[in-house]
Amino acid sequence: MRAVLVYLLLAFALVTPAAAVQPDEVLPDAAQEARARELSKELRCMVCQNQSIDDSDAPLARDLRLLVRERIQDGDSDREVMDYLVARYGEFVLLRPTWHGANAILWLAPFAVLVAGGIGLFLAYRRRATPHGLRAATATEPLTPDEEARLRAALGDPAPSDSPADVTKV
Amino acid sequence: MNPEIGHYALVLSLAVALLMTVIPFWGARTGDAALMKVGSTLALVLAGFTGLSFATLVVAYVQSDFSVLNVVENSHSAKPLLYRITGTWGNHEGSMLLWVLVLAIFAALVALFGANLPARLKANVLAVQGSVATAFLLFILFTSNPFARVIPPPAEGQDLNPILQDIGLAIHPPLLYLGYVGFSITFAFAVAALIEGRIDAAWARWVRPWALTAWAFLTLGIAMGSYWAYYELGWGGWWFWDPVENASLMPWFAGTALIHSAVVMEKRDALKVWTVLLAILAFSLSLLGTFLVRSGVLTSVHTFATDPSRGVFILAILVFFIGGSLTLYALRAPMLRQGGIFAPVSREGALVLNNLLLTAASAAVLVGTLYPLALEAYNGAKITVGPPYFNLTVGALMLPVAFAMPFGPLLAWKRGDLAGAAQRLMAAFGAAIVIAALAAYAQGGGPVLAPFGMGLAAFVVIGALAEVIERAGFGRVPRATAFARLRGLPRSVFGGALAHAGVGVCLFGIIAETSWNAERIAGVKVGGSFEVGGYELTLDRLEPRNGPNYRDLVGVFTVRRGGVDMGTIESAKRLFTARNMPTTESGIRTMWFSQLYVSLGDELPGGGVGVRAYWKPFVTLIWIGSVIMALGGALSLTDRRLRVGAPKPAKKPKAKADGASPVPAE
Numbered sequence: 001m002r003a004v005l006v007y008l009l010l011a012f013a014l015v016t017p018a019a020a021v022q023p024d025e026v027l028p029d030a031a032q033e034a035r036a037r038e039l040s041k042e043l044r045c046m047v048c049q050n051q052s053i054d055d056s057d058a059p060l061a062r063d064l065r066l067l068v069r070e071r072i073q074d075g076d077s078d079r080e081v082m083d084y085l086v087a088r089y090g091e092f093v094l095l096r097p098t099w100h101g102a103n104a105i106l107w108l109a110p111f112a113v114l115v116a117g118g119i120g121l122f123l124a125y126r127r128r129a130t131p132h133g134l135r136a137a138t139a140t141e142p143l144t145p146d147e148e149a150r151l152r153a154a155l156g157d158p159a160p161s162d163s164p165a166d167v168t169k170v
Numbered sequence: 171m172n173p174e175i176g177h178y179a180l181v182l183s184l185a186v187a188l189l190m191t192v193i194p195f196w197g198a199r200t201g202d203a204a205l206m207k208v209g210s211t212l213a214l215v216l217a218g219f220t221g222l223s224f225a226t227l228v229v230a231y232v233q234s235d236f237s238v239l240n241v242v243e244n245s246h247s248a249k250p251l252l253y254r255i256t257g258t259w260g261n262h263e264g265s266m267l268l269w270v271l272v273l274a275i276f277a278a279l280v281a282l283f284g285a286n287l288p289a290r291l292k293a294n295v296l297a298v299q300g301s302v303a304t305a306f307l308l309f310i311l312f313t314s315n316p317f318a319r320v321i322p323p324p325a326e327g328q329d330l331n332p333i334l335q336d337i338g339l340a341i342h343p344p345l346l347y348l349g350y351v352g353f354s355i356t357f358a359f360a361v362a363a364l365i366e367g368r369i370d371a372a373w374a375r376w377v378r379p380w381a382l383t384a385w386a387f388l389t390l391g392i393a394m395g396s397y398w399a400y401y402e403l404g405w406g407g408w409w410f411w412d413p414v415e416n417a418s419l420m421p422w423f424a425g426t427a428l429i430h431s432a433v434v435m436e437k438r439d440a441l442k443v444w445t446v447l448l449a450i451l452a453f454s455l456s457l458l459g460t461f462l463v464r465s466g467v468l469t470s471v472h473t474f475a476t477d478p479s480r481g482v483f484i485l486a487i488l489v490f491f492i493g494g495s496l497t498l499y500a501l502r503a504p505m506l507r508q509g510g511i512f513a514p515v516s517r518e519g520a521l522v523l524n525n526l527l528l529t530a531a532s533a534a535v536l537v538g539t540l541y542p543l544a545l546e547a548y549n550g551a552k553i554t555v556g557p558p559y560f561n562l563t564v565g566a567l568m569l570p571v572a573f574a575m576p577f578g579p580l581l582a583w584k585r586g587d588l589a590g591a592a593q594r595l596m597a598a599f600g601a602a603i604v605i606a607a608l609a610a611y612a613q614g615g616g617p618v619l620a621p622f623g624m625g626l627a628a629f630v631v632i633g634a635l636a637e638v639i640e641r642a643g644f645g646r647v648p649r650a651t652a653f654a655r656l657r658g659l660p661r662s663v664f665g666g667a668l669a670h671a672g673v674g675v676c677l678f679g680i681i682a683e684t685s686w687n688a689e690r691i692a693g694v695k696v697g698g699s700f701e702v703g704g705y706e707l708t709l710d711r712l713e714p715r716n717g718p719n720y721r722d723l724v725g726v727f728t729v730r731r732g733g734v735d736m737g738t739i740e741s742a743k744r745l746f747t748a749r750n751m752p753t754t755e756s757g758i759r760t761m762w763f764s765q766l767y768v769s770l771g772d773e774l775p776g777g778g779v780g781v782r783a784y785w786k787p788f789v790t791l792i793w794i795g796s797v798i799m800a801l802g803g804a805l806s807l808t809d810r811r812l813r814v815g816a817p818k819p820a821k822k823p824k825a826k827a828d829g830a831s832p833v834p835a836e
Contacts, residue, residue: 023693023780050413091551094554097555097559105537106541106555109534109537110567
């Protein structure tokens with residue numbers, strides 16, 4: 001019914017002020033339409049290959065888009081719309097996996113790699129930094145002017161270098 | 171040319187690959203120089219035979235030889251010549267043949283340019299390369315023969331998938347394969363080093379150019395694929411987190427980590443064990459990508475064909491090479507001597523941080539791609555891991571990478587001065603704040619992502635230049651000296667800075683496009699107009715046109731801004747007659763770095779047509795930045811020390827004499 005109305009509107013207006021995937025799907029209420037768009041981006045077009053219903057041209061995606069809009073117009077909250085779709089189609093429909101159950105593994109895995117890597121590095125560093133290794137290699141106190149002069153003399157380089165940074169960087 | 175010649179050449183390739191696996195390896199074991207040398211000859215012969223085989227298939231496509239099943243299934247006599255050629259690899263069998271051809275070419279390159287490699291290492295590298303070629307040639311011959319005949323030959327072919335009939339198919343897969351398969355060389359080097367049980371800084375110096383080459387090609391391949399999807403799929407997206415894109419992104423992250431850790435190994439003789447592991451991982455992830463795409467385990471727009479027997483075969487290859495190399499790694503890695511010690515705040519430390527974050531990002535993509543499969547196998551639950559997951563995890567890991575990037579090159583080896591580096595970055599930081607403020611002003615409220623992200627991008631770009639300025643000594647020494655030093659800097663310094671700047675440019679494009687893009691979806695009749703991103707578009711006319719193997723419905727739009735005529739955009743809906751499949755040919759107009767993107771939808775009942783139009787500010791920077799990254803890699807490759815190869819003892823004094831100018835050592 002509503003589609004017919006929208007179509008009639010379309011027939012009279014040369015250009016529809018639409019912001020939906022198909023011009024005839026748009027809701028008259030801009031705020032509701034914006035909510036519908038946001039929800040559509042989180043929902044999978046189940047017959048497509050990895051597309052959201054917002055992006056897809058498939059008829060099923062269109063049906064789902066219309067369904068989302070219908071629920072929104074019936075006064076559902078965003079959460080209720082999503083719950084309704086999950087109840088009907090399963091979690092497969094959600095592009096953003098939920099947090100519960102085994103999915104925590106999914107969400108935490110990258111950061112677990114990061115933390116485990118960090119701990120591993122720390123342990124390796126500790127092991128190698130102890131007795132003689134690192135401390136000896138990096139304990140480079142700045143040279144006293146006297147030492148510096150002796151070093152230059154030893155190197156046979158009478159001119160002071162333009163920057164002490166260069167010496168340490170080499 | 172007779173297709174049987176191609177088939178026969180393929181069988182000969184298999185025989186040669188087998189010999190190439192066994193003979194040089196045996197030679198290296200027994201110390202027989204003659205046997206080791208045979209490896210190089212065999213590599214060249216292998217490249218010759220696979221090249222002949224591939225050429226035969228191309229000829230069958232060009233001549234529309236419909237007695238070949240592969241040609242029937244993927245070609246059409248009315249198809250333009252370019253797409254008849256590119257169609258050769260626009261299908262499973264042909265693309266696998268291209269894969270093996272690239273592998274053979276890389277092996278031949280090692281044979282030709284590896285004259286200064288130690289004989290034993292070279293022999294083992296070629297043997298490993300031969301074993302990979304053997305596995306994939308078996309795969310082609312037993313499950314995916316591109317030369318199978320069909321009797322009687324049909325009069326006409328079934329045409330190529332219309333989406334693939336595009337110049338993108340000529341560019342994207344070959345570049346991507348050069349990247350994917352290029353990592354087979356670093357893999358072969360890693361395995362060869364593990365077989366020998368010794369590895370040193372010279373090893374890293376040999377491996378780095380190969381890793382850089384593969385990485386630069388992979389970067390270009392991914393970027394070109396992204397642009398192709400952007401203009402071809404017709405809804406303005408440029409990255410979809412499609413499983414196949416993920417499959418190319420994983421080795422890219424690992425490869426990026428590899429080219430950085432190889433620097434540490436080359437310069438400081440540290441991180442050896444880790445670098446070898448990365449070399450193995452980068453190619454393993456390439457193989458995994460090949461498996462995911464070719465097996466049909468994951469359905470995606472890239473999967474040309476799905477066939478379980480092929481999946482099992484590739485899985486076996488995967489298990490053999492990944493399992494084998496990791497086992498070898500577990501056995502031999504502890505034998506590798508650790509070198510070069512460094513403090514946490516140092517150039518090495520920064521590169522370790524980079525490696526850690528990139529590896530975690532690679533893991534995020536891997537887990538996100540495979541988790542739904544694992545879960546379904548475990549308890550039958552079907553879930554989807556979509557873009558929100560990847561944006562969140564990879565995004566969170568890439569932010570610190572971007573922030574730390576300018577600091578790394580400013581830290582000294584062994585022990586760096588973080589406060590000093592921060593001080594030298596003050597100018598970059600100031601510029602970043604100015605850019606962020608400008609972005610906030612331009613945006614006038616709204617999400618903070620845009621100003622923050624653009625500031626960060628500016629910091630990365632300007633920070634990359636800071637390294638070059640710093641190393642030349644501008645501000646510390648007389649300007650003439652600084653310019654002299656600038657000229658004396660190794661090219662790898664410029665390459666690295668350029669690549670880092672490319673990351674910043676790309677980041678800027680991503681942030682600007684995602685936060686500021688405008689979209690308009692409207693039904694328009696001829697003569698009607700609509701507005702998007704401050705531009706007024708008028709549909710002047712809708713006209714049908716005929717192409718060689720398709721029919722177009724073209725919408726011609728006039729673009730105006732503030733009443734000023736800015737020319738026209740043509741956007742078409744294309745119907746390919748052989749398969750009766752429509753594609754969108756989006757009309758794109760580039761204005762500076764931004765694009766106006768018009769995609770034609772269906773004709774509406776009652777006249778007019780559905781139109782999707784987008785204003786995409788700075789969107790081209792995404793690909794320009796990627797190209798800059800690849801150019802940085804290429805510039806690094808021209809570095810003197812990579813051109814002359816690994817140092818030989820006799821050459822050392824000369825190199826010192828060349829470097830006598832007051833350039834601080836790296």
